[in-house]
Amino acid sequence: MGTYFASGHAADVMLAALVVEAVWLLTRGRGLGLVLVMLGPAALIVLGLRAALVGAPWPWIALPLALSLPIHLADPRLWHRDNRTV
Structure with a gap:
């Protein structure tokens, strides 16, 4: 398990799950912008995690x-706007 995490593959699996969720949301009628705002922060945090797991320099961890x-701060505004029109 240590090698699995140290290689960053655990983060890759999480990113793949986020892609599957994005596709599912898009097929359920959510707009692309809303899906990106909903899942974007999670994807960026996982990218930062992946960078940390593989020993990347600190800017590659801090930037995402x-x-x-x-x-993330845009999420509540867009979520509210989207649900109000449904």
């Missing part, structure tokens, strides 16, 4: 984590 915040 920092980018996830503004997308």
Whole structure:
């Protein structure tokens, strides 16, 4: 298990699950923008995790984590707007 995590493959599996969820949401009528805002922060956090697991330099860990915040803050506004029109 240690090698599995150290190679970053655990994060790859999480990213694949996020892609499957995105496809599922898109087939259920959610817009692409909303899906990206809903799942984008999680994907960026997992990318930061993957970078940390494989021993990447700190900017490659910090950048996706920092980018996830503004997308995460946009989530409630878009979620509310989308659900109000349904």
